[in-house]
Amino acid sequence: MNEITPFRLLVPREEAVRIILESVRPIERTETIPIERAVNRVLARDIIASIDVPPFDRAAMDGYAVRAEDTYGASEFNPKVLRLISVLRAGESTDKEVGSGECIRIATGCPIPSGANAVVMAEFAEESNDGHSVLIYKAVHPLENISPRGEDIKRGEIILKEGEILTPAKIGALAALGLRRVPVYQRPRVAVIPTGMEIRELGFELAEGQVYDVNSYTLSSLLTENGAAVTRAPIIPDTHDDLKRALYRFLDHDLIVFSGGSSVGEHDMLADIIREEGTLLFHGVQIKPGKPTLFGVVRGKPVLGMPGYPASCLSNAYVFLVPVVRKMARLPQKKPTIVKAKMAKRFVSSSGREQFLTVRIIDGKAYPAFKKSGDITSLSKADGYIILPVNLDVIEEGEEVAVILFE
Amino acid sequence: MNEITPFRLLVPREEAVRIILESVRPIERTETIPIERAVNRVLARDIIASIDVPPFDRAAMDGYAVRAEDTYGASEFNPKVLRLISVLRAGESTDKEVGSGECIRIATGCPIPSGANAVVMAEFAEESNDGHSVLIYKAVHPLENISPRGEDIKRGEIILKEGEILTPAKIGALAALGLRRVPVYQRPRVAVIPTGMEIRELGFELAEGQVYDVNSYTLSSLLTENGAAVTRAPIIPDTHDDLKRALYRFLDHDLIVFSGGSSVGEHDMLADIIREEGTLLFHGVQIKPGKPTLFGVVRGKPVLGMPGYPASCLSNAYVFLVPVVRKMARLPQKKPTIVKAKMAKRFVSSSGREQFLTVRIIDGKAYPAFKKSGDITSLSKADGYIILPVNLDVIEEGEEVAVILFE
Numbered sequence: 149m150n151e152i153t154p155f156r157l158l159v160p161r162e163e164a165v166r167i168i169l170e171s172v173r174p175i176e177r178t179e180t181i182p183i184e185r186a187v188n189r190v191l192a193r194d195i196i197a198s199i200d201v202p203p204f205d206r207a208a209m210d211g212y213a214v215r216a217e218d219t220y221g222a223s224e225f226n227p228k229v230l231r232l233i234s235v236l237r238a239g240e241s242t243d244k245e246v247g248s249g250e251c252i253r254i255a256t257g258c259p260i261p262s263g264a265n266a267v268v269m270a271e272f273a274e275e276s277n278d279g280h281s282v283l284i285y286k287a288v289h290p291l292e293n294i295s296p297r298g299e300d301i302k303r304g305e306i307i308l309k310e311g312e313i314l315t316p317a318k319i320g321a322l323a324a325l326g327l328r329r330v331p332v333y334q335r336p337r338v339a340v341i342p343t344g345m346e347i348r349e350l351g352f353e354l355a356e357g358q359v360y361d362v363n364s365y366t367l368s369s370l371l372t373e374n375g376a377a378v379t380r381a382p383i384i385p386d387t388h389d390d391l392k393r394a395l396y397r398f399l400d401h402d403l404i405v406f407s408g409g410s411s412v413g414e415h416d417m418l419a420d421i422i423r424e425e426g427t428l429l430f431h432g433v434q435i436k437p438g439k440p441t442l443f444g445v446v447r448g449k450p451v452l453g454m455p456g457y458p459a460s461c462l463s464n465a466y467v468f469l470v471p472v473v474r475k476m477a478r479l480p481q482k483k484p485t486i487v488k489a490k491m492a493k494r495f496v497s498s499s500g501r502e503q504f505l506t507v508r509i510i511d512g513k514a515y516p517a518f519k520k521s522g523d524i525t526s527l528s529k530a531d532g533y534i535i536l537p538v539n540l541d542v543i544e545e546g547e548e549v550a551v552i553l554f555e
Numbered sequence: 556m557n558e559i560t561p562f563r564l565l566v567p568r569e570e571a572v573r574i575i576l577e578s579v580r581p582i583e584r585t586e587t588i589p590i591e592r593a594v595n596r597v598l599a600r601d602i603i604a605s606i607d608v609p610p611f612d613r614a615a616m617d618g619y620a621v622r623a624e625d626t627y628g629a630s631e632f633n634p635k636v637l638r639l640i641s642v643l644r645a646g647e648s649t650d651k652e653v654g655s656g657e658c659i660r661i662a663t664g665c666p667i668p669s670g671a672n673a674v675v676m677a678e679f680a681e682e683s684n685d686g687h688s689v690l691i692y693k694a695v696h697p698l699e700n701i702s703p704r705g706e707d708i709k710r711g712e713i714i715l716k717e718g719e720i721l722t723p724a725k726i727g728a729l730a731a732l733g734l735r736r737v738p739v740y741q742r743p744r745v746a747v748i749p750t751g752m753e754i755r756e757l758g759f760e761l762a763e764g765q766v767y768d769v770n771s772y773t774l775s776s777l778l779t780e781n782g783a784a785v786t787r788a789p790i791i792p793d794t795h796d797d798l799k800r801a802l803y804r805f806l807d808h809d810l811i812v813f814s815g816g817s818s819v820g821e822h823d824m825l826a827d828i829i830r831e832e833g834t835l836l837f838h839g840v841q842i843k844p845g846k847p848t849l850f851g852v853v854r855g856k857p858v859l860g861m862p863g864y865p866a867s868c869l870s871n872a873y874v875f876l877v878p879v880v881r882k883m884a885r886l887p888q889k890k891p892t893i894v895k896a897k898m899a900k901r902f903v904s905s906s907g908r909e910q911f912l913t914v915r916i917i918d919g920k921a922y923p924a925f926k927k928s929g930d931i932t933s934l935s936k937a938d939g940y941i942i943l944p945v946n947l948d949v950i951e952e953g954e955e956v957a958v959i960l961f962e
Contacts, residue, residue, distance in 0.1 A: 183757065184787070187776035201931070203761055238793060239752020241764035257753055257863070259764045300930040308935070315961060316780070316872075317934035320773040320865050324766075324931045328758035345646020346664055350590065351735035354610055357648035357666045359731075366727040369594035373723070380591070386645060456664070458727050465723075523707040524608070524731045527724035528715070554722060 158432040158439075161467065161502055167429050168443050168468055172450050174478045175402060177334040183322055186314045188375075189332040190478040195308040200298035201324045205260040209293045212251040212273050212282055213264035216290040227283040232275065236261070251282055260294055267293035300324070311478060335377040336476035339398035340367045341406050343386045343418075344456060362458040362524055363407030367465055374470050375477030376403075392421050395446060402476060404451045405469065407461050408440065418453045422446060434538065436503045438464040458524040463504050463533065466554070485553045487532070489514040495543045502538050506530035507551055514549055530554070565839040565846070568874065568909055574836050575850050575875055579857050581885045582809060584741040590729055593721045595782075596739040597885040602715040607705035608731045612667040616700045619658040619680050619689055620671035623697040634690040639682065643668070658689055667701055674700035707731070718885060742784040743883035746805035747774045748813050750793045750825075751863060769865040769931055770814030774872055781877050782884030783810075799828050806856050809883060812876065813860045814868050815847065825860045829853060841945065843910045845871040865931040870911050870940065873961070892960045894939070896921040902950045909945050913937035914958055921956055937961070 159167070178192035207213065214230060222228040230251040234244050238255040246252055246263035253275075254260070254267060272286035301307055307321050314322075314330070322330055342364040348354055349361060361383055368378045379401065384394045386408070398404050406418055419442055422428045426446030433441045437460035442453040452469065454461045474481055492513040497503050507514040509531045517530035532553040536543070543549060566574070585599035614620065621637060629635040637658040641651050645662040653659055653670035660682075661667070661674060679693035708714055714728050721729075721737070729737055749771040755761055756768060768790055775785045786808065791801045793815070805811050813825055826849055829835045833853030840848045844867035849860040859876065861868045881888055899920040904910050914921040916938045924937035939960040943950070950956060 183772055184775065187780060199761070202766060204764065237752070239754075239764065257751075257766070300926065300932050307932070314776075315935075316773045316776040317869055317931065317937070317961065319776045320769045320869060320931040321935035323757055323769040323772040324865065326755075326757050326759070326761070326767045344664075345644070347646075348733075350730055350733050352733070354606070354733070357611065357646065359609060359664070360733045362727045362730040365590055365730040366723045368591065369721075369723040369726045373594060458731065462724060462727060519707065524724065524727040525707050525714070528722075528728035530724070554724065 158434055159430045161433055161435050164430055164433045164441070164443070165468060165471055168450070168452070168472050169475055171429065171443070171445055172403070172472055172476055175333050175336050175476050178331055179334050180329045180331050183319060183328055183330050186322070186330040186332060187316060187319055189314050189330070191308055191310055191312045191314060191318075192331040192333045193310045194306050195322065195325070195327075197301045197303050197305045197307045197325055199301075199325060200303045201301035202295055202297060202299065205297050206295050207254045207256055207258050207260060207267045207293065208295045209267055209269045210256050211254060211267045211269045211293060212284070213246055213254045213261050213267055214251045214284070214288065215246060215248060215264060216266040216288050216292065218249060218251075219266070219268060219284050219287040222284045222287045224285045227274075227285050230282050230284055232280060232282050234261075251284075253282075265290045265294070269293060313479065333478055335375055336402040336473060337379065337400075338371050338376040338403045338405060338473065339379045339381055339401040340364050340371065341381040341384055341394050341398060341404065343384045343391060343394075343406055343408055345385050347383050349383060363454065363456070363461045366458065366462045366524075367405060367407055367454070367469065370462070370465050370470065371405075371473055374473045375479050376473045386417060388417050388421065391418055392425070395421060395425070395451065399447060399449050402449070403472065404446075404449060406451070406453045408453050408456045418442065419444075422451055422453075426451070433464075433468075434501045435464075435467070436497075436501045438467070438504075439501070441468060443468075459506075459518075459526040462524075462527055463506070467504075485555075486550050487553060488548055489551050491543050491545055491547045491549050492516075494545045497536050497541050500538065503536040505534045505536055507532060507534055507549075509551060514551055527554075565841055566837045568840055568842050571837055571840045571848070571850070572875060572878060575857070575859070575879050576882055578836065578850070578852055579810070579879055579883055582740050582743050582883055585738055586741050587736045587738050590726060590735055590737050593729070593737040593739060594723060594726055596721050596737070598715055598717055598719045598721060598725075599738040599740045600717045601713050602729065602732070602734075604708045604710050604712045604714045604732055606708075606732060607710045608708035609702055609704060609706065612704050613702050614661045614663055614665050614667060614674045614700065615702045616674055616676045617663050618661060618674045618676040618678075618700065619691070620653055620661045620668050620674055621658045621691070621695065622653060622655060622671060623673040623695050623699065625656060625658075626673070626675060626691050626694040629691045629694045631692045634681075634692050637689050637691055639687060639689050641668075658691075660689075672697045672701070676700060720886065740885055742782055743809040743880060744786065744807075745778050745783040745810045745812060745880065746786045746788055746808040747771050747778065748788040748791055748801050748805060748811065750791045750798060750801075750813055750815055752792050754790050756790060770861065770863070770868045773865065773869045773931075774812060774814055774861070774876065777869070777872050777877065778812075778880055781880045782886050783880045793824060795824050795828065798825055799832070802828060802832070802853060802858065806854060809856070810879065811853075811856060811858045813858070815860050815863045825849065826851075829858055829860075833858070840871075840875075841908045842871075842874070843904075843908045845874070845911075846908070848875060850875075866913075866925075866933040869931075869934055870913070874911075892962075893957050894960060895955055896958050898950050898952055898954045898956050899923075901952045904943050904948050907945065910943040912941045912943055914939060914941055914956075916958060921958055934961075 266288040422444035428444040673695040829851035835851040838849040
């Protein structure tokens with residue numbers, strides 16, 4: 149029989165993932181971006197506080213700034229009387245000093261006037277009608293209701309560490325220091341190269357034998373969601389010369405992804421090019437769908453060849469591409485969300501490979517959504533997938549299965 | 556005592572969320588955007604397939620297009636011989652017809668030539684050295700290894716429904732139809748208005764009594780992540796006139812969020828304005844931190860007043876703002892990720908309100924991260940939070956708690 153099948157380096161899935169992950173490193177390049185665009189980006193260096201936050205002792209409550217000792221013994225039935233010498237509204241401060249027997253009305257957040265060392269909450273005080281004096285109904289101890297300078301963040305303190313992902317709360321910590329721009333790691337630059345004579349750009353009429361480019365759009369969306377900066381290349385005819393030219397043209401990227409032709413010969417071509425120009429690390433993975441996936445390194449750059457069939461391509465992207473891009477982007481690997489369901493009908497696998505079976509979950513039952521590896525609706529109508537081990541051929545109706553959800 | 560406390564409409568948290576959610580509706584406005592930017596957007600109408608996918612009967616395997624009846628009886632020991640009349644590489648098609656006793660070599664994805672009704676896989680065939688004939692080692696039945704036209708998507712079929720969120724797989728289904736642009740619902744336009752005399756724009760020097768604007772940045776990040784199109788307003792001094800002017804200036808938005816001054820008086824001011832210009836639905840929620848949160852409707856537009864203190868503001872945003880924005884954006888409400896942990900030390904609450912206690916999880920133990928409601932580091936160093944019910948005042952060391960993770 150013909151030796152057309154070229155899968156000489158067929159590897160198990162875990163081995164393939166391991167090989168890819170070991171071949172790439174997190175991006176070292178950094179950039180400084182406006183804080184408005186920094187959410188979910190990865191901090192490129194430790195942030196050391198340049199100021200105290202709060203930058204001054206401030207009132208933690210609306211009330212009256214006092215000398216604590218003037219309030220000792222005060223109670224609801226035995227109020228102390230203090231002279232009101234000033235009023236601080238939000239955003240105001242004063243040079244006046246609170247002397248013995250005096251107080252200043254103060255809004256939350258205002259700097260504590262000199263002389264005062266505590267704040268009596270407004271609820272426990274009562275101003276006279278003429279506004280000249282205040283009855284204090286409750287004693288306060290020194291520092292009560294005061295947020296001391298540096299209580300939140302101390303100048304010189306490491307407030308965020310290199311490698312942290314900027315959540316809204318961490319964005320807040322940067323803003324509290326007045327930082328307008330943030331040093332972050334650059335996103336990995338990934339080139340997605342759709343290949344195939346029969347592939348047509350969206351929006352144009354199909355000629356006989358042509359189909360639309362699906363893979364460059366599914367891969368770009370998935371990559372963008374996982375922290376990559378994507379260049380979607382024009383469609384490349386899958387000749388040896390065109391593929392090789394495209395490879396070198398996009399070798400300035402951090403990762404080159406070919407979403408390949410659907411036929412075996414084309415995969416041989418890309419494998420040959422990688423072998424000639426660099427190192428082919430595997431060609432073919434023991435999973436279904438997705439046998440033709442290949443991986444190698446050319447001039448230090450990782451090159452991934454994905455199956456041409458849309459459903460195979462995208463499901464393999466979840467398995468191989470997402471982990472590698474997240475590693476490069478310094479994002480933590482996603483923990484899959486798994487739900488239990490009962491198989492809605494008997495399913496027989498005859499692949500002899502590990503199989504990803506897409507399913508739709510309705511009322512706790514898992515219905516196979518997989519049609520053929522060519523079928524994008526196998527994925528677009530699915531909620532998740534089941535992994536059938538190599539040695540398992542049948543799932544009985546009613547059997548419990550673990551469904552890994554998309555997202 | 557002074558009647559400064561203005562919280563006359565204090566409501567429980569669930570009630571507050573219900574009031575807000577009932578006051579807003581999903582955005583009806585739509586827009587048509589390039590498919591490249593459509594991931595995670597919400598489809599604005601049913602998509603009816605305008606073409607069959609695949610658009611023609613195609614080879615599902617590399618092999619030989621044959622008349623099935625010519626292969627009947629073929630086996631490894633009794634091959635049938637067919638005349639090879641043509642070769643179709645990927646992307647090619649032919650007008651040649653496969654006659655009786657003939658075959659055409661065909662690559663996966665190529666249109667099936669007329670006359671042929673099945674494909675023999677390359678593995679089960681062998682070409683003669685002169686390339687004129689092929690030995691067929693396995694019989695195929697009609698339609699075997701053929702993906703018939705429309706197998707994946709049938710013309711006229713509803714392929715995606717209005718309201719679906721565009722995952723990478725669904726983007727793929729749109730691409731398979733050749734669609735370059737996608738009708739989606741517009742994102743809710745949310746104005747975030749930082750207010751306060753003491754609030755300073757990032758990047759400038761702080762004067763005495765000033766602090767940097769934290770809230771507009773934390774809120775904008777969180778809103779953007781949850782499907783909103785955010786306008787970050789300049790900082791507004793919190794006088795009655797300025798607040799009112801800002802409210803009307805941004806009333807062309809779908810939701811107006813004031814991230815308020817820290818003092819009680821300022822909240823009274825915004826409450827008064829909403830009462831004067833529209834309807835104040837609540838003022839104050841029975842949670843800690845975040846008592847001053849208020850909500851109302853002015854000229855049909857929802858207006859939310861958030862606490863001024865950064866940690867209060869952001870934790871209240873997770874509770875109130877995220878659900879309302881996701882409803883407006885037509886995104887499903889997030890299911891919280893909850894992990895169990897043991898309390899690392901005794902915690903005593905004395906608020907008399909439901910309390911959100913931020914915690915950091917280290918080795919399965921929950922350490923309180925909350926300092927004061929003014930402290931952004933209460934959140935930036937926390938992994939999640941515990942909800943302490945109104946009637947619970949103490950959590951003992953070692954007690955199991957349910958921690959709701961941020962993301």
